[in-house]
Amino acid sequence: MTWTPREPMLSAPVPGPELRSGWAAEPKWDGFRALVSVDAGRVVPRSRRGTEMLPALPEIGAGAAQLPDAPALDGELVVWDTAGRLAFEQLQNRLQRRGARAARTAAEWPAHFVAFDLLRLSGTDTTGWPYRRRRASLESVFAARRLSAPWVLCPSTTDPDTVREWLTCASIGMEGGLFKRLDSVYEPAVRGWRK
Template sequence: MTWSLPAPMLTVAVDNPALPAGAAAEQKWDGFRALVSVDRVRVVLRSRRGTEMGPAFPEVVAGAGQLPDATALDGELVVWDAAGRLAFERLQNRLARRGAGATRAAEEWPAHFVAFDLVRLSGTDTTGWPYRRRRAALESVFAARRLSAPWALCPSTTEADVVREWLTWASVGMEGVVFKRLDGVYEPSVRGWLQ
């Protein structure tokens, strides 16, 4: 049976920014939602709407060699400016570039893939695993493989004080927080507080 990327999780707004019991929170970034999959030498970098974005982000495709084979991540493509803020307009300008133009743009404004979920690991579909297990496996991949740019691990917390602090970070481009049930499987929507 052939494995294919699932539909990405999308955030459904909640009316209270408090961390729910039995949940973890992750930062919500101002970027492009994306899924990346590595199968042997084939790398797929897909938008949430199914658009192939690999040609526009050659540094992410090249960086996929750091990932274990037959592995897929869910995350956000972002570009940071020199001051450490997210530069959405720079990211947006990268979409139409291909070939040499995309390579030049990658050198000037490199994109990073902020990974927040693991949907496949070395051939095993992890979407049925509880978030707690998927998160531990994702952290293990980052540690064992010593992943570096373009990869970044999205912070996750179960501490309400940390969530409150994150909600003050709008000036750097954080859009809010996403809440995931610790025992929840990967599903099409998650709850979150949007700035």
């Protein structure tokens, strides 16, 4: 059965980077929000609005073999330059390419999918699970499958000092921090995350 993508969870701005008790933080990436699902070995990256993006991202399709059966991930598509900075303009260029042009550009400016949430695991909808359980399961998938490029596990922390350190990384393309309640379910209609 093919997965019907959910509307992605969104965030609301907060005035400061304070990490409250009962919350976790992740870096906020300068990329393109996407959901990735795999059904019967076919990977489908979709934009936040539901547009399929596989023709522009052949390396994401090629990476499907690393994933377990029937997962769905929420994350950010990014491209890094040779200096290790996020190159959003190159990602935008990538999304306009198809066919042989997409393959050539993938070799020069490979896209990566930074996974920060798990929406389905082995066909089981995980959106009703609390974030801490989804996060632990996502980490287990990365460890058990030894996932590597194009897949990247987004860091997560409950340590306020680590959050402050991340906020000094603007020069490499980080856009700040994202905060998630450890006991929160994945509810797109509610802006339950904070940025």
